[in-house]
Amino acid sequence: MTSEAQTSEDSQQLKDRVNNRSQRPQSEAFKQFMASQWATPQTGDHSRDAVADYTWRRRRAVSERFAEERVVIPAGPPKVRSNDTDYRFRPHSAFAHLTGLGVDHEPNAVLVFEPVDEGEGDHGGHHQATLYFKPMAGRNTEEFYADARYGEFWVGPRPSLEEFSQRLGIRTKDLDELEPAVTKDAGAVEIGGTRIRLLREVDLNVDALVDTSRINTGVDVESSDSLDAELTEFCSELRLVKDSWEVEQMRRSVASTVTGFEDVVRTLPQAVGRDRGERMVEGAFFARARLEGNDLGYDTIAASGNNATILHWIRNYDRIEPGELLLLDAGVEADSLYTADLTRTIPVSGTFSPVQRKVYQAVLDAADAAFSVVKPGIMFREIHQAAVTVLAERLNDWGLLPVSLQEALSPQGQHHRRWMPHGTSHHLGLDVHDCAQAKRELYLDGILEPGMVFTIEPGLYFKNEDLAVPEEYRGIGVRIEDDVLVTESGAENLSAELPRDPDDVEAWIAALQQG
Template structure:
């Protein structure tokens, strides 16, 4: 594989210039040693010539543009008179001179409408205006600062493996992004002035800056240096920055119609991924790392239909299903096992699904597996019934966990009476279900995580919310508090729920949930006709 971090046009071994000795070559340049790129003037001139002219036709405005503008307007109303700095984030090195695929911070993507890998190191700056004089009658004018790819007449075109078009392909130009998103754009070279101009202590006429922190170290350094130079209290500023992160997270609690459609797209692709996994189970059974076969089958569908995985797939067979975040996926898949598959496709818009099914790998549940599975399904149904407009988010968990406690009590597994177990002083049942039943879902698999407790856990279920319902029971092989027949069984059932004015809608209902329906679905996939 060629490098993705070549950054200079220094003479190299194999070029026409005299090679430098290792003692003379800077450490930072040594990744270039294997490139052997010519450095002659003839090469440079030829590389910069005879390229077809790019089209000057601009794209039509994206469907997301008006929705992103409304989101910026909502943030503008919350922070009048303050400069808001929202970075996309930089590229991140995976190993030596290769980068991970870029994904922007969700707060940035939500406010701009940009997904995929268009804008590493970009920064959205919302500049305060007189009240009501900003974009769409708001209190700010928004500008996107980013690094446009160099022209084909520039050495960077072919010499810079991180940003050169020859290496990474074309990206949208400033004019194209402006047309696509109806958002003012300018070059990243102007960012420093835009961020620091007139900044300072508000009490003496300075302008307050709020930064979406810990996203881009360069943006953090730029804002912090400005604060130090102008005498702004850094500790107090940290609190202001935290309030911005909180506001951006809370803004995503209620999805607009465009976001809901993206969630449906992500869920549909995820359902297709589960079909691919069932097809791959015979091969998984014959492979020493069958969980990797499962993981790969789902990943292929995620890349075909979406941008990527929404999170690392949990493909947990047998006792591994009792490990809540089992992502090593290095185990065998054995006949008689249950496979707990927790997976989600991230759409190109960066919205992700999050679905779990627990499948009998050979197509039929055993009696004990079916009993445990049914208890978890009953808990999920109780949570769904509790998820009604106007009720508290926490009530979904309470309804589901109560059903599980009742089943555990019926099976004689609880060490105390049920009323004592369910009291705050008890909670013995949580040994086998230690996680929460629900979380918000959207651009992040655990979306809106910085929202205030009173709006999240203690929040009211409201039209436009999207969240999961995912109860489970996990009986580890080494758990001596349960009979042997329970040990090594982990079951979780998770669906993605849209709250409407009329009640909850299961977006992932296309995937069977009833044990008998799961068995029939799997049998149909493996039938000669695949129907």
């Protein structure tokens, strides 16, 4: 290498070197030609998205809770997967909930609630909400062909400000206008400033912008953190009860997930006895998730044999052997980002052995006991108690408890939880573990209301290395998980189309594999 070439390479900025693979010409002739002779992008009226009739009510709830404060909700930036390639973008769930934007819209976008005088707010609220995002650059700009992260030539077209405004029923502005919108008149309330509430740890650049503004205006940063935490908490609690649009999204996700489970059962004979057979199962479900939805709602658990006793087994690299059980825990995430979360335990050879059936029936009975108590007005924690009581009784009947049933069920005992250490239910929606930042008194100690959606998922897990149980139980892991909607009178099993009874499961497998 010549010294001149070495100097040229050394002078290249580090941040620019990821683009070395592009080998893009830099001549003025190329730039002028690239900026010419492109069809004019289509414009016109865009129909209003159905979700817009619901998101304004969600924003109104935020406005009521934080009147006279500026509320900042970032979508989040793209996340690097490897060097110069990103993961498919997914916005923060609170942003998606309040805007209605799913799929891969819009990295770096920020929703800002600006406090206004009484009577001037959106839909009678205390704020005017504006969505700030980066609109598509013109085809006569270098970004069009030179920016691998945002350029239309690389990643495709993006909606215009006008399109999103019409579709979502919300004001839109260029992201370049975000900084003054967030920081203007900011400061301590006692001296006439506007307090900022920020959904933190979503976009570090927005965190820095708000924190710098607070420091520059004498606002105590530490106390502001607790105020921001209240916003995070509220946005999580706002999703505890789903509206009718959200319930419909859940139904769609569940329906696609049921189809994905059917795909797996059809694939299973080809996966048995093969290296990485669990990966074949995982792949079959993933294909359905991408075909009918946006993605997986979470990493699929395709656990065969003893792996089924590992609660979050997502490596999925083992063989599937005849006679084993396959625990499949998977969910399709819809384009709206709402996800299902279902589990079935499938006999690989088509029928349960006697001991497998005995364990499976105990788990099914526990699930049925949990279903039977679900209705408006009970505490969320009562669902779990109903399920684990049945499991404790069965473990006692089998002689596995080292103490009496009464002692095991006491708060000081809990010996039965060795074989089911997780909870029976969690809320479900935009996140597979939705509403996770909600206060305890609204979650575990919360009272069920119509519109709540959650799982019921008891299980029993007897590990190969567990010397506290007879050998016949070892290596058996069973979980049955359904998605449940609280109704005015009780509960609806959204996943009822997926067989649960052991006889029905065996018949289901036979029909799918023979068909």
